[in-house]
Amino acid sequence: MKLAVVGGGSTYTPELIDGFARLRDTLPVEELVLVDPAADRLELVGGLARRIFAKQGHPGRIVTTSDLDAGIADADAVLLQLRVGGQAARDQDETWPLECGCVGQETTGAGGLAKALRTVPVVLDIAERVRRTNPDAWIIDFTNPVGIVTRALLQAGHKAVGLCNVAIGFQRKFATLLGVTPSEVHLDHVGLNHLTWELGVRLGGPDGEDVLPKLLAEHGDAVAGDLRMPRQIVDRLGVVPSYYLRYFYAHDEVVRELGTKPSRAAEVAAMEKQLLEMYGDPALDEKPALLGKRGGAFYSEAAVDLASSLLGAGGPPVQVVNTYNRGTLPFLPDDAVIEVQARVDGTGATPLAVPALDPLFAGLIGHVTAYEDLALEAALRGGRDRVFKALLAHPLVGQFEYAEALTDRLIAHNREHLAWA
Structure with missing residues (x-):
């Protein structure tokens, strides 16, 4: 089995390597190729990766290359974990929105849109080269904003599944609080990437006992503390929101804090x-x-589980992934990309049924999905007016004056990455 990691020079990569080494019986990788244009970083990361494999007795071979086509050739799966523009671009995404009184964040709001505009064309080019080289390869997308990027991949006909570490992070945290093993904890995880709620915490399987009320009663302070939300808010919701919901539920407080x-x-x-x-x-x-x-905590375990299931190596049959809605949330189009539990095998990911959602959650999901539609259109076709419409549609922006000012700033800070600007 050969895997390729595009963005392999990331400082994240040793986390991934550690997981591959520890979980080699789950995912028997024979060759792992780290692909990155930054040769200096790649050499450092690759050297450590080889030492980790050697220490843990992994027999697999680790190759580093800056040649994308060579790296992805004959790969069974390609993992995408790239950041177009690097930390410098991220710093801008997190800074200029604050000038307009809006949240500056790399995956949501105006900064998230900037990242999507930079990223989608690059990812689609990589995916097309994967398809030409090896049309049977799976693409696992960990590149943010995962929902928009995964939808771009699926819409273009690629064999792709999106992955985020939020759900596995909750699973591990809840398992510790409940005194059980992570494999015993199954989440009723529903929403969009970085816009999710844990509606239930079940022991033993997707149909097991829901212990979420017990979890909140006995450990509500710890849960709320991790979310940086007041305990009473979590209790009133009766569910566990992703910590990204703080940008929506406490927007003005977050803006003041970030400033x-x-x-x-x-x-x-x-x-x-x-x-x-x-x-x-x-x-x-x-x-x-x-x-x-x-x-990126637990990213490696999530990646190993997903790759092993897609490649028929016996991974968990049910996992939280980003994939097409296909009627799962009836108020969204079938081709919206949602983040829910899904049955995963060699044919891809099929979402499991979810209960009817409270309008409090469904409304925000619908609102952000509309933004994501417009964001993807802007990423694919460009144009100032498309950027403006996407920003106006985002619930963290939503005002004409803000959308105008943010559009100007977004284009000014990202001109080198936007072919149309």
Whole structure:
């Protein structure tokens, strides 16, 4: 089995490598190719990756290359984890929206739209090259904004499934609080990427006992603390919202908070510099503890589960993924991309049925889906007016004056990445 990781020079990658090494019986990788145009980073990450494999006794071969076509040739699956424009572009995404009194964030709001506009054309080019080289390969997208990018891939006819680590993070957290193993915890996880709610926490399987009321009663303070939301709000909702919902439920508070400190991108850039120095140490043969602060927790386990199921290696039959709606949420089009539990096998991902949603959740899902429609149209066709309409449609913007000002700033800060600008 051969896997290729596009964006393999990311400081995330040792987390992925660690998972591949530990879970080699679940996903027997014979060759792993790390593809990245940044040769200097790639060499450091690749060296550590080989040492991790060697220490854990993994027999697989790790190859590094800046040649995309060579790297993806004959791959059974291609994992996408790229960031167009790097941390510098992310820093802008998190900064200029604040000038208009709007949340600055890399995956939602105006910053998320900027990332989508930069990313979708690049990902579609990569996917087309994968299809020409190996039409049977699966594409696993971890590149944000995952929902929009995955929809672009599926709409273009690619064999693609989107992946996020929010659900597996909740699963691990809840398992610890409940004193059970993660495999015993199944989530009624419903929504869009980075706009989800845990409607139930079931023990033993998708049809098991729902212990969410017990979880909130006994551990509500811990859950709310992780979300950085008041306990009483979580109790009133009666569900566990993704921490990304804080941008919607406490927008003005978040804007004030973000305006008083360096951007997350600046923090990550400093962390990445330190990590790359560590990766260059020939004595380092495991992922460093600092990587846990970088983000992407449990990404490796989620990626291994998904790849093993898609490639027929015996992964879990039910997983939380991003895929076509296909009537699962009846108020959305069939070709909207949702993030829910799905049955995953060699044919792809089929969403499981979900209960009727409270209008409080369904309304916001519908609103953001409309934005994502317009965002994808802007990413595919370009044009100032399409950018403006997408921003006006976003519930974190939603005002004519803000949308006009944000459109000008978005284009000014991203001109080098927008072929039409």
